[in-house]
Amino acid sequence: MTLLRQDRPAVAERQGGLDCDLLVVGGGVNGAGIARDAAGRGLAVVLCEQDDLASHTSSCSTKLIHGGLRYLEHFEFRMVRKALQEREVLLRSAPHIVRPLRFVMPHNAGLRPAWMVRIGLFLYDHLGKRELLAESKFADLASSPLGQPLRPGLKTGFVYSDAWVDDARLVVLNALDAAERGAVVMLRTRLVSAVRGADRWEASLRPAGGGAPCTVRARALVNATGPWAESFQRSTLSITPQRSLLMAKGSHIVVRRLFDHDHAYILQNPDKRIIFAIPYERDFTLIGTTDVAFSGDPARPEITPEETSYLCAMVNGYFNRQISPADVVWSYSGVRPLLEDETSDLSAVTRDYLLAHDAGPGRAPLLSVFGGKITTYRKLAEEALDVLAPVLGSARQTWTAAAPLPGGDIVNADFDGFLAVLRREYAWLPGDLLQRYARAYGTRVRNMLGAAASVAHLGRDIGGQLFEAEVDYLVKHEWACTADDILWRRSKLGLHAGPDTAGALAAALPGFVSKHARRDDRHALSA
Numbered sequence: 001m002t003l004l005r006q007d008r009p010a011v012a013e014r015q016g017g018l019d020c021d022l023l024v025v026g027g028g029v030n031g032a033g034i035a036r037d038a039a040g041r042g043l044a045v046v047l048c049e050q051d052d053l054a055s056h057t058s059s060c061s062t063k064l065i066h067g068g069l070r071y072l073e074h075f076e077f078r079m080v081r082k083a084l085q086e087r088e089v090l091l092r093s094a095p096h097i098v099r100p101l102r103f104v105m106p107h108n109a110g111l112r113p114a115w116m117v118r119i120g121l122f123l124y125d126h127l128g129k130r131e132l133l134a135e136s137k138f139a140d141l142a143s144s145p146l147g148q149p150l151r152p153g154l155k156t157g158f159v160y161s162d163a164w165v166d167d168a169r170l171v172v173l174n175a176l177d178a179a180e181r182g183a184v185v186m187l188r189t190r191l192v193s194a195v196r197g198a199d200r201w202e203a204s205l206r207p208a209g210g211g212a213p214c215t216v217r218a219r220a221l222v223n224a225t226g227p228w229a230e231s232f233q234r235s236t237l238s239i240t241p242q243r244s245l246l247m248a249k250g251s252h253i254v255v256r257r258l259f260d261h262d263h264a265y266i267l268q269n270p271d272k273r274i275i276f277a278i279p280y281e282r283d284f285t286l287i288g289t290t291d292v293a294f295s296g297d298p299a300r301p302e303i304t305p306e307e308t309s310y311l312c313a314m315v316n317g318y319f320n321r322q323i324s325p326a327d328v329v330w331s332y333s334g335v336r337p338l339l340e341d342e343t344s345d346l347s348a349v350t351r352d353y354l355l356a357h358d359a360g361p362g363r364a365p366l367l368s369v370f371g372g373k374i375t376t377y378r379k380l381a382e383e384a385l386d387v388l389a390p391v392l393g394s395a396r397q398t399w400t401a402a403a404p405l406p407g408g409d410i411v412n413a414d415f416d417g418f419l420a421v422l423r424r425e426y427a428w429l430p431g432d433l434l435q436r437y438a439r440a441y442g443t444r445v446r447n448m449l450g451a452a453a454s455v456a457h458l459g460r461d462i463g464g465q466l467f468e469a470e471v472d473y474l475v476k477h478e479w480a481c482t483a484d485d486i487l488w489r490r491s492k493l494g495l496h497a498g499p500d501t502a503g504a505l506a507a508a509l510p511g512f513v514s515k516h517a518r519r520d521d522r523h524a525l526s527a
Contacts, residue, residue, distance in 0.1 A: 006293045011044045011184045017215030017280040018184065020044040022394045023203055024222040025191050025232070028058035030165070030169045030225035030369050032174035033381035033400075037182035040403070041389050041396040046216050047175065047183055048205055050190040052485050053393055056228045056299060058374065059489055060334025062252065062276055062288050065090050065098055066162035067128065068351060069266070070274055071362070072120050077127065083375045085130025087163055091132050094173065094405040095413040096442030100133055101278070102263045104146050106318060108266065108466050111268045113245070114156075115507050122158050132413070136160035143326040144497050149259040159263070163277070165493055167374055168489040169440065172478055173405040174377075180406070187479050188333035189214075194221065194237055203270040220365040220388055227298035227337045229370055242356040243370045246339040247295065248273050251333040252288030253311050254280060254495065275314045281492050282432075284329065287311050289353045301333040329496060339371040353380055365391055407442025416442070428454050433465050440491060448473040462508060464502025471505070475512040 011432075012019040024035045027049025035047040049055075068076070089097045094415050107114055121136040141147025142155040179185050179294040186205065192213070195204040201221045206213045225232045233241040257279070259265075264278040273291065280286035290307045306324045316322045337356055353372035359365040367388060372380055382398050389396070404410075410418045422445065426434055437445045448470060452458055459468025466486070474490050475479040483506040486495035494502070 011046060013074075013184070013254075014217075015215075016215060019048055019217045019392075020046045020184070021219050022222060022388065023048070023201060023216050023218035023220075024037075024045070024224055026057065026226060026228075027053045027171070027185075027187060028224065028226050029054070029171045029174065029374050029377040030372055030380055031222070032128055032171045032225070033180065033303055033377045034222055034224055034384050035178040035183050036181070036367075037378075037385045037400050038388070039178045040399050041181040041385055043181040043389070043394055043497070045280055046218065046274065047178060048191055048216075048311040049185040050188070050189055050208075051299075052167040052489060052512060053175050053291055053479065054489055057334045057336060058171050060250065060301075060332050061165075061166040061167045061374050062250075063164055063167055063278065063280075064162060064276070064288065065165045066100075067375070068162070068373075069120060069124055069349065072123055076352070079376075079504075080124070081127045082379060083373070084124070084130070086379055088129050088132060089401055090375075091163055091164070092413045093378075093385065093400075093403065094165075094170065094408040094442075095410050095415045096407050096439055097169050097173070097405075099415065099491065101136070101162055101164040101264045102135045103160055103162060103276075104139065104141075104157055104263050105160070105268070106150055106157040108139060108154075111270065111272075117158055121158055124160060124523075126174070130159050130161075133161035133163070144171075144261055147312060149321065150329075151318060151320055156319065164264075165374070166439070167408065168378075170374070171406075172505060173407065176406050177476065177501045185479065191236065196237070196364050196366070198364065200364050201366075218364075218514050219392055220367070222384065222388075223366065223368040226369075227335045229368055231244030237366070239358070241330060242368065243354055245370060246338040246340045247293070247298065248291035248336045248338055249292045249294035249301050249333055250336055251292070251301075251311070252286060252331060253303070253308055253328045254284050254286055254330040255327045256323055256329065257283055258315075258319055258323075260286040265318070267314060269314050269317070275311065277319075281495050284495060290314045294296075298335040301335050303331045303333045307333075315357045323502075336439035337371060354379070355387065359391065362396075370429045402498060407444040409443050420477070430455075430465075436465075436491075455503070459477055462504050466491075466493055466497065466501065466505065468508075471512055472515075475509070476516045481509060481513050482506070 021039050022043050022045045024031050024047045035045050038045045060196045065087050066214045067080040071080050125135050137159050139159045141157050170454045175185050188208040189205050192204050192206050194201050201218045203216045205211050205216055223229055223232055226248060229247045230241045233239045262279055264276060267275045278286045312323050315432055351373045354370040367384055378400055382400060422434055422438055441448050461467055474486055478490055480486050
């Protein structure tokens with residue numbers, strides 16, 4: 001639902017700056033989720049991000065909404081239960097970008113006995129509410145199509161349910177909903193300093209490219225900078241961090257499709273880690289992830305040859321088709337900020353989060369987010385606002401659990417039924433293109449297509465079925481301004497289109513950006 005301006009909380013302009021209730025620093029999934037929740041509770045919100053939305057950790061996940069089956073071995077029952085409950089919430093609130101996915105676990109008796117796996121799956125089925133997903137079951141892989149891609153010795157296994165997510169679009173949709181509820185979203189804008197007063201923060205924000213700085217005065221500040229959360233407190237805010245973070249690099253590779261069905265595989269390995277092999281972008285298989293200690297720049301993690309070889313070797317232990325580094329068509333790496341504990345095994349470090357609230361007489365509130373995972377971002381945001389909203393004078397109740405994300409208001413969360421309606425409505429669109437549009441934009445596909453009544457009405461095909469109408473929509477409504485914004489975050493068309501498309505898009509984008517330039521793009525609110 002698009003809110004009318006008079007229904008939006010006002011971010012006031014005063015003395016060349018902005019006055020707000022809450023300044024959220026960090027445009028990943030946690031920052032965008034907190035900004036959305038806060039705006040919906042009637043608070044005036046500014047969200048700033050030094051790069052694009054989901055530029056780093058939040059677009060480098062394994063693309064799963066899951067409880068984390070392996071965390072049961074570490075007795076993380078509370079975290080798994082919370083994640084399983086959130087899995088159900090997200091399936092309902094964004095059925096276009098979150099969808100059910102069945103996983104095949106081939107049984108290797110030398111790693112975990114069958115009774116242990118059965119108990120784990122029973123707990124996984126029953127720890128959290130499960131209404132939309134099928135329960136786990138035993139699988140005779142010797143006689144099933146699910147076993148055909150596997151090596152001959154793998155004759156039995158198990159099948160269970162989790163969900164897949166377009167992680168970068170999840171972030172964009174949270175920011176979009178925040179903006180439509182009144183938040184000011186400032187991308188490619190870095191917080192360079194912040195001074196804490198008795199009742200407010202005064203922050204200096206500088207846009208990339210040398211633009212004029214902006215002063216934001218906020219009654220409270222949220223540090224949702226992910227891998228930078230500790231260093232941001234120490235270096236930018238001159239505050240001793242409440243917790244230390246461990247940096248773990250997770251890398252993924254993408255190869256041509258290894259199997260023809262729509263299930264994913266979860267592969268147990270001798271080092272006690274698990275690797276996923278997931279159907280990806282129709283023509284590919286996504287394989288990941290590694291878990292490697294990292295000490296470099298979180299903005300520039302890169303996969304190493306050793307990680308690539310490791311992922312290939314783990315997959316080759318299970319599949320008939322053998323792969324090598326030469327088969328990798330794309331790879332990506334992200335840095336996970338983990339709460340430091342006493343374990344020396346990165347894979348055993350908790351994926352739970354901590355919200356550190358620092359406030360008191362003579363100190364404007366600061367809330368810092370340490371750790372977390374994409375599955376529980378909404379609950380994290382809700383808990384953050386349960387702390388901050390009363391301090392900031394908002395008495396509005398929690399609301400996001402039952403509220404669809406933009407485009408997610410699909411009747412009964414029935415994506416297949418929704419797609420069938422679209423196929424009748426837009427019979428002139430190629431089926432695969434319409435399905436991509438429906439997955440990306442949900443019910444807002446009609447906004448993107450506008451009055452188009454033929455493919456010709458979509459404008460020039462820039463390459464890979466990326467038409468001008470979609471580029472125009474992404475620039476106007478979703479803050480896109482570079483080729484990477486469109487090809488790798490708001491879509492994964494970069495996998496399907498060649499370098500010529502990236503070049504043509506980069507050349508065309510300045511015209512679209514200029515067309516939709518606002519008098520003051522700090523206040524670019526999506527309509």
